[in-house]
Amino acid sequence: MKLLSGLAATLFALAIWQAIVSATGLPKFILPGPALVAETWWQNRWIIAEHTWVTAVEVIIGLACGTVLGVVTALQLANSRAARVLVQPMLVFTQALPVFALAPLLTLWLGYGLWSKVAMAVLIIYFPITSSFFDGLMRTPPGYLDLARTMQASRRAVLWHIRIPAALPSLASGMRLAAVYAPIGAVIGEWVGSSQGLGYLMLLANGRAKTDLMFAAMLTLGVFSILLHMVVRRATAGIAGETR
């Protein structure tokens, strides 16, 4: 059913796309039609696959590092008032900075390769992961804490056996957000400086007025993001479901 409705929506979008192309009669280097993009995609499938692989690796490493960093930060914040006072404003400040502005710096510091893109992805997902998990940790139902108190539980035991499990659904929702943001981070990184990846391919195609290839790369990125989101949702549904 879900598959069917997804298919229907896709067909509908393609139809509108084609309708706009036919109605406006725009030249194909401005707006290529779906058939042309599909053909270009097929002709360049190996090139696109190579670049997709590069971006996918950046995104997945970024997602993993960002999650670990976010989880550790949230635990520190939840555990220590001093950390909250010192780090929380900084966290909000980094969020207020446009990450785009940092991309050239990261490329300068970390080079043209994988790591500047990973760093971009990490930067962009660090805040949603940290803040969602931290909120979950701070919103433990007070009744549980009362109960634990009468049981003479140590702070550590309460954190481990009650606060963390109670916060996992919040972490899961942060990770689902992160799955959407991480590819954006990596692609921005690629735009600023790279020789591989879907972002690079999009810029390259755009520069040479190969708008059809640009569209093919962009759609591939979209499909990849949707798949990633689905995988993360599936994976986190396990944790969240366990704890509901």
Next chain:
Amino acid sequence: MTPAPDLTVRGSAAIGDALLFARLTLTLAAGRWTCLLGGSGVGKTTILRLIAGLDTGAEFTGQITASDGQSVRERVAYMAQDDLLLPWATVARNVLLGARLRGEKPDLRRCDQLIERMRLQDHMTKKPGELSGGQRQRVALARTLMEDRPIVLLDEPFSALDARTRADMQDLAAEALQGRTVLLVTHDPGEAARLGQSIVVMTQNGITPCQPPHAPAPRKVDDLETLETQGALLRLLREEAA
């Protein structure tokens, strides 16, 4: 478990500038059920939480002492209206929560026995979400018993249950907690009349001890004297509120 002590709460409590209750003395007799009956907002939960050493919104002036001179708050088990079962843990793991939180080796045999006593043996590996309200309160009672504390504090633990399940739980709890110093906080005169070995009515004007029925608790739901007591308690509540 140390033998159940007498427990005395003596003092007054204020929230900000407003007095919640004036200086009162509440004595819980060793090894017996005391029912503290009162309308909502009079401060029943506050008293219970003070005994348990939990945070309250109130400033308490006075003392809470056990007749054997030992610490009170380290010897209480606590059960509330919300069963406070961890939704991600199985029934068995919920019953064993205390040991796990203290890093002790869990006594699995006792856990099994208690689960059987609460007629939960078919549900051991289920999560709380798969249980009925009555079953959940039985798990909470098993968890309370697992703690094996001489003082047991019950804050309206049965008030969310339907009438039949509530009566069943009252019987089960009365039997299971025998010999402990129990404080049952309730707003239900019928519950106080069924279970109280001593009954205290709390209103804005302070606390008034009441004569419990003569039959041993838990009393039959249709015991005449118990029903009379229930009526008398309700009348007292209404008069004091007026």
